[in-house]
Amino acid sequence: MLKRTFTTVTNAAKPFKLAVVGSGPGGFYTAHRLLKEHPTTQIDMYDSLPIPHGLVRYGVAPDHPEVKNVMTTFDKVAEDERFRFLAINSQQPTLTVPELQNHYDAILFSYGASEDRRLGVPNEDVYGSTSARTFVGWYNGLPRDRDLKLPLEDTDTAVVIGQGNVALDVARILLSPIDELRKTDITEYALDALSKSRIKHVHVVGRRGPLQAAFTAKELREQLKLPGVQFHADHDWIHDQIQQNQSFLSKRRPLKRLMSLLDQKPATTHNNDKSWNLKFLRSPVEILTNSDASAVAGIRYEVNRLEGPVEKQRAVGTGEYETQECGLVLRSIGYKSLAMDGLPFDNNQGLVPNVYGKIIDSEQTELPGMYTSGWLKRGPTGVIVSTMSDAYETADTILNDLRQDVPMLSTNPNRLSEDDLMQLMYRRDICPVSYSDWKLIEAAEFNAGSLLGKPREKFATVDEMLNILNRRS
Ligand SMILES: Cc1cc2nc3c(=O)[nH]c(=O)nc-3n(C[C@H](O)[C@H](O)[C@H](O)COP(=O)(O)OP(=O)(O)OC[C@H]3O[C@@H](n4cnc5c(N)ncnc54)[C@H](O)[C@@H]3O)c2cc1C
Structure with missing residues (x-):
């Protein structure tokens, strides 16, 4: 009482x-x-x-x-x-x-x-596709997400849709050494599931380009320093985007700092058996399923191009599509x-x-x-x-x-x-x-x-x- x-x-x-x-x-x-x-x-x-x-x-x-x-x-x-x-x-x-x-x-x-915003694409609710926030709620012990089931042992590839800090949080948790997570207040059941996880490759995908990425330098730095994890991206294209927009960046110090981090080509280390990939100019159009439509098998994107002045650049579909195999899709595209x-x-x-x-x-x-x-x-x-x-x-x-x-x-x-x-x-x-x-x-x-x-x-x-x-x- x-x-x-x-x-x-x-x-x-x-x-x-x-x-x-x-x-x-x-x-x-x-x-x-x-x-x-x-x-x-x-x-x-x-x-x-x-x-x-x-x-x-x-x-x-x-x-x-x-x-x-x-x-x-x-x-x-x-x-x-x-x-x-x-x-x-x-x-x-x-x-x-x-x-x-x-x-x-x-x-x-x-x-x-x-509540989470949805992609509005076919098969969004199939096993293996969920919101990043549900995944976060699961590892953080939120009662409504406690019983989430994830195919962590069935796949080595995850796709995170969205490029904000929460997207990087979930990518980091998926790729962090389990002994690092053990020292945190992550729930034991999540630790147990993550210790058995086969996920080694995480793609963090955005509709637009690097200048529109919503994560901050601190989170990116942390991601870049993950032990045993190779960073992949189209470095030459990122470099060009940054060079073309120097005057825009000169008035935005936090973004400029973020871009200078992204502009560094990482050394390739052969000891890295895990990787994360920052993928730009891709809009998901469909979650692909396995033969009996019971689980995620991949994702189909439309390739975009950027249109308009840099302050309000829009992603416009090119009509070109590509698919990617993966077993886990986490959407991190906002809340309501x-x-x-x-x-x-x-x-x-x-x-x-x-x-x-x-x-x-x-x-x-x-x-x-x-x-x-x-x-x-x-x-x-x-x-x-x-x-x-x-x-x-x-x-x-x-x-x-x-x-x-x-x-x-x-x-x-x-x-x-x-x-x-x-x-x-x-x-x-x-x-x-x-x-x-x-x-x-x-x-x-x-x-x-x-x-x-x-x-x-x-x-x-x-x-x-x-x-x-x-x-x-
Ligand atoms: C996954 C995730 C990770 C984040 N990580 C960070 C971070 O690392 N650093 C940072 O600075 N910010 C972070 N943020 C942002 C930060 O959490 C928000 O800015 C902040 O929590 C918003 O505060 P709020 O009080 O509006 O909402 P909330 O923190 O969501 O609080 C709302 C409260 O209302 C309660 N509630 C819901 N419905 C009802 C109801 N019907 N009746 C009564 N109570 C109700 C909920 O239980 C909850 O306690 C994160 C956000 C998310 C989604």
């Missing part, structure tokens, strides 16, 4: 009660700023998993532990007496938007972008948010329409007390640091509204009191997981990890998590 009730806020002013839906960086950084800047803020943060931190736990690669240090900041936020974590896992009934509106002064929606009942949603952009974080309806009217942050606000792009800046922007919008006494949700005369809300949860048999419950689950993960010589062993099912609390889902 709920472990913490709010202590009286010292400031005699009326408390500002905010519900936050989603406990990733978008939610936590907004909460951080509000708790710091506004003494009477009281926050209830909800999540649909019994554990917090969103993609920091389930997205960030296991061999990038330094990125996960932001969890320490989130822990500090959660230590604030004015903060409560109420994880109502999706296997339980939930609270609706109108119910939240009936209790809180404002709601912040920050539930991210949990899901609409929620009771919330405006822009289907075209896949986000909640807003002005600096304040939600607007289809008539462009601002909705009192309704805010958004994170990937749901901006669309699914950007790293944790950009999500932080963006969350602070939403916090500033809320603070501004509070300062100017802009109407919030609290105008409803029949509001649910704190007791009513607890009664409602009780009647629905909702038993939220608190932040201190999460710390018990986390402590058990650290213990399980230390027995295996790794930082933590994540529980990858909701039942395992709740067992630690002697509860059932």
Whole structure:
């Protein structure tokens, strides 16, 4: 049951009660700023998993532990007496938007972008073809991806569609020496499967050219340094592309740095039995299957050419096609948010329409007390640091509204009191997981990890998590 009730806020002013839906960086950084800047803020943060931190736990690669240090900041936020974590896992009934509106002064929606964009080509769902994010969720212990089956032992070649950092993350995990992965918090079942993997060659494929690649220099450098892995690409063509666009690059330092890394022809080492290949100007048109159509056997691309000025170069199909044999296809071409009942949603952009974080309806009217942050606000792009800046922007919008006494949700005369809300949860048999419950689950993960010589062993099912609390889902 709920472990913490709010202590009286010292400031005699009326408390500002905010519900936050989603406990990733978008939610936590907004909460951080509000708790710091506004003494009477009281926050209830909800999540649909019994554990917090969103993609920091389930997205960030296991061999990038330094990125996960932001969890320490989130822990500090959660230590604030004015903060409560109420994880109502999706296997339980939930609270609706109108119910939240009936209790809180404002709601912040920050539930991210949990779905993947699709290629829209034949055989996309055949065994061996899935999204890179599902693969990431699988090795990172996300309950919904725990049971993913992959043909890692049936093929030596994987194709990753997309050229962003997540594409490089999955290519790196597929090619990393297993003993390196053992030192990380990658799940044991994934480690076991990867230790038996036959995959030796990974093709990272993009529609356009090197200047449009979305990965960053840090990730590329890491990929280029993978031990025993040869890098292949059309180096002469890449070099020409870079040379032809020097004036464009001179005004874009990060891209210029990335291009100078790509422009280095790697030495061929005969000890390398693995390889990765950066392939440009290819659009997948079909996933090819084996004779009984039960598994991936290859992929068919249309070859593209680049058209238009370099600032907005487009890939245009040439009508020429090529095929490539492979047994695993991971698409890494972006994400999308899901609409929620009771919330405006822009289907075209896949986000909640807003002005600096304040939600607007289809008539462009601002909705009192309704805010958004994170990937749901901006669309699914950007790293944790950009999500932080963006969350602070939403916090500033809320603070501004509070300062100017802009109407919030609290105008409803029949509001649910704190007791009513607890009664409602009780009647629905909702038993939220608190932040201190999460710390018990986390402590058990650290213990399980230390027995295996790794930082933590994540529980990858909701039942395992709740067992630690002697509860059932
Ligand atoms: C595979 C992958 C790897 C990444 N690696 C890095 C990296 O190494 N470094 C970096 O800086 N950035 C990385 N990013 C980007 C970074 O994770 C995002 O910028 C950031 O997590 C977005 O924060 P968010 O709060 O909007 O969404 P999320 O982090 O997705 O958080 C959303 C939260 O909402 C919850 N939720 C979902 N639906 C509901 C609902 N209906 N009700 C209640 N709660 C709900 C989810 O459980 C989750 O806790 C990565 C992204 C991906 C996809």
